[in-house]
Amino acid sequence: xxxxxxxxxxxxxxxxxxxxxxxxxxxxxxxxxxxxxxxxxxxxxxxxxxxxxxxxxxxxxxxxxxxxxxxxxxxxxxxxxxxxxxxxxxxxxxxxxxxxxxxxxxxxxxxxxxxxxxxxxxxxxxxxxxxxxxxxxxxxxxxxxxxxxxxxxxxxxxxxxxxxxxxxxxxxxxxxxxxxxxxxxxxxxxxxxxxxxxxxxxxxxxxxxxxxxxxxxxxxxxxxxxxxxxxxxxxxxxxxxxxxxxxxxxxxxxxxxxxx
Amino acid sequence: xxxxxxxxxxxxxxxxxxxxxxxxxxxxxxxxxxxxxxxxxxxxxxxxxxxxxxxxxxxxxxxxxxxxxxxxxxxxxxxxxxxxxxxxxxxxxxxxxxxxxxxxxxxxxxxxxxxxxxxxxxxxxxxxxxxxxxxxxxxxxxxxxxxxxxxxxxxxxxxxxxxxxxxxxxxxxxxxxxxxxxxxxxxxxxxxxxxxxxxxxxxxxxxxxxxxxxxxxxxxxxxxxxxxxxxxxxxxxxxxxxxxxxxxxxxxxxxxxxxx
Numbered sequence: 056x057x058x059x060x061x062x063x064x065x066x067x068x069x070x071x072x073x074x075x076x077x078x079x080x081x082x083x084x085x086x087x088x089x090x091x092x093x094x095x096x097x098x099x100x101x102x103x104x105x106x107x108x109x110x111x112x113x114x115x116x117x118x119x120x121x122x123x124x125x126x127x128x129x130x131x132x133x134x135x136x137x138x139x140x141x142x143x144x145x146x147x148x149x150x151x152x153x154x155x156x157x158x159x160x161x162x163x164x165x166x167x168x169x170x171x172x173x174x175x176x177x178x179x180x181x182x183x184x185x186x187x188x189x190x191x192x193x194x195x196x197x198x199x200x201x202x203x204x205x206x207x208x209x210x211x212x213x214x215x216x217x218x219x220x221x222x223x224x225x226x227x228x229x230x231x232x233x234x235x236x237x238x239x240x241x242x243x244x245x246x247x248x249x250x251x252x253x254x255x256x257x258x259x260x261x262x263x264x265x266x267x268x269x270x271x272x273x274x275x276x277x278x279x280x281x282x283x284x285x286x287x288x289x290x291x292x293x294x295x296x297x298x299x300x301x302x303x304x305x306x307x308x309x310x311x312x313x314x315x
Numbered sequence: 316x317x318x319x320x321x322x323x324x325x326x327x328x329x330x331x332x333x334x335x336x337x338x339x340x341x342x343x344x345x346x347x348x349x350x351x352x353x354x355x356x357x358x359x360x361x362x363x364x365x366x367x368x369x370x371x372x373x374x375x376x377x378x379x380x381x382x383x384x385x386x387x388x389x390x391x392x393x394x395x396x397x398x399x400x401x402x403x404x405x406x407x408x409x410x411x412x413x414x415x416x417x418x419x420x421x422x423x424x425x426x427x428x429x430x431x432x433x434x435x436x437x438x439x440x441x442x443x444x445x446x447x448x449x450x451x452x453x454x455x456x457x458x459x460x461x462x463x464x465x466x467x468x469x470x471x472x473x474x475x476x477x478x479x480x481x482x483x484x485x486x487x488x489x490x491x492x493x494x495x496x497x498x499x500x501x502x503x504x505x506x507x508x509x510x511x512x513x514x515x516x517x518x519x520x521x522x523x524x525x526x527x528x529x530x531x532x533x534x535x536x537x538x539x540x541x542x543x544x545x546x547x548x549x550x551x552x553x554x555x556x557x558x559x560x561x562x563x564x565x566x567x568x569x570x571x572x573x574x575x
Contacts, residue, residue, distance in 0.1 A: 095359075098359050099358050099362065099424075102362045102366070103362065117367070119363065119466065164359075206377075
């Protein structure tokens with residue numbers, strides 16, 4: 056079976072036992088979600104932060120304390136169904152683990168956040184080439200100087216993903232991705248990386264560098280890794296995230312997030 | 316000056332000193348918001364409830380504890396800038412007041428929730444008649460039997476607003492309002508009131524009854540009064556809402572909530 060033909064439940068089952076390189080390309084057409092989990096005492100502040108920053112932090116689901124799955128992944132377990140997790144203590148990334156059964160206390164609240172993988176299918180289906188996929192790499196992501204609106208203890212700058220888009224397809228790329236407002240939506244910037252605080256496209260802060268094809272322009276979208284940067288900046292005493300590129304594959308179709 | 320030509324700040328100033336009959340028709344083109352304020356201990360549960368029920372509870376702003384205004388109403392005061400407020404104790408509506416300066420403690424968190432007034436302008440501009448406006452009444456609102464997704468202590472059924480729409484404009488009404496997903500969006504039901512638990516259109520639970528013109532069909536939208544029904548059902552020990560039809564008029568244009 057091709058990876059793209061696997062069901063979401065099959066991908067989650069594999070993720071339970073295997074640290075997959077990435078979930079990109081698996082269970083094509085189904086939404087993949089970013090994870091941020093924090094103790095209850097930080098949960099309200101983060102949810103307000105997300106409400107104020109819907110482009111980088113579009114919340115597609117909340118697991119309350121004690122809740123381990125939802126209609127997004129029925130029968131699943133948030134502590135095991137992602138290929139790899141990152142643990143942050145006092146804002147510092149301390150370890151990467153393939154499950155967080157030991158670390159997950161009864162008062163952890165989990166936020167599932169939309170992912171730009173959802174609109175990549177639409178770009179691809181419309182004939183817009185995606186360099187990172189053609190080059191077999193993770194999408195490059197950068198810390199920008201674009202500030203998020205603060206809420207409670209949480210503040211910091213937006214993380215953006217970059218895709219080099221052919222000059223004559225930029226309008227199409229904006230048009231197509233703007234139809235997915237709940238999974239990051241339209242780009243936040245087109246062109247000059249320096250003007251949003253990115254010095255070197257060859258040195259991403261997360262993911263892999265890609266070769267920039269001739270005739271393309273770098274286009275930047277708000278990225279669901281933003282909560283990880285916000286955690287590092289805001290230093291809650293404990294947080295768990297997914298590892299970049301290794302997502303929760305849900306039973307919800309990407310199409311559900313498309314505006315007709 | 317016509318009411319419709321007043322600026323949002325002018326309407327808020329009037330609301331500070333006068334219990335206006337309604338804010339409908341004032342400051343045309345600017346978003347009006349519903350209010351639910353609860354003590355901090357209930358705030359996370361309500362924000363999760365809103366995330367799970369975006370049609371009746373589209374949150375357009377959150378005032379954290381101690382915060383009295385925001386970029387939605389700069390220089391304003393959430394305790395005075397609405398014509399009338401309702402106080403709920405243990406889920407029971409106990410009193411209506413023109414300000415809540417005495418009742419507002421430092422730990423109150425305020426949720427501003429989108430309002431269907433925002434799409435009424437678009438309906439009107441597209442030549443769809445609105446019976447309640449033509450008849451000089453408040454829109455009729457009903458408790459439905461449509462359940463909301465519960466979260467924490469909050470659960471209950473959706474409140475819906477009803478507008479009789481000419482048979483040959485129903486498609487247009489759906490099309491137009493679906494472009495406003497953050498202010499209740501497309502209808503939740505068209506036609507038979509009984510099938511969503513409404514026995515008698517002449518006896519609304521909130522607002523005014525309207526005469527149903529010949530050749531029209533009742534169309535129902537999720538309503539921002541839903542949080543009041545949820546409070547009555549869920550019985551937090553204290554809550555403050557706006558009085559139905561008397562809203563917070565914001566500086567944000569309705570157009571900001573339209574999907575192009």
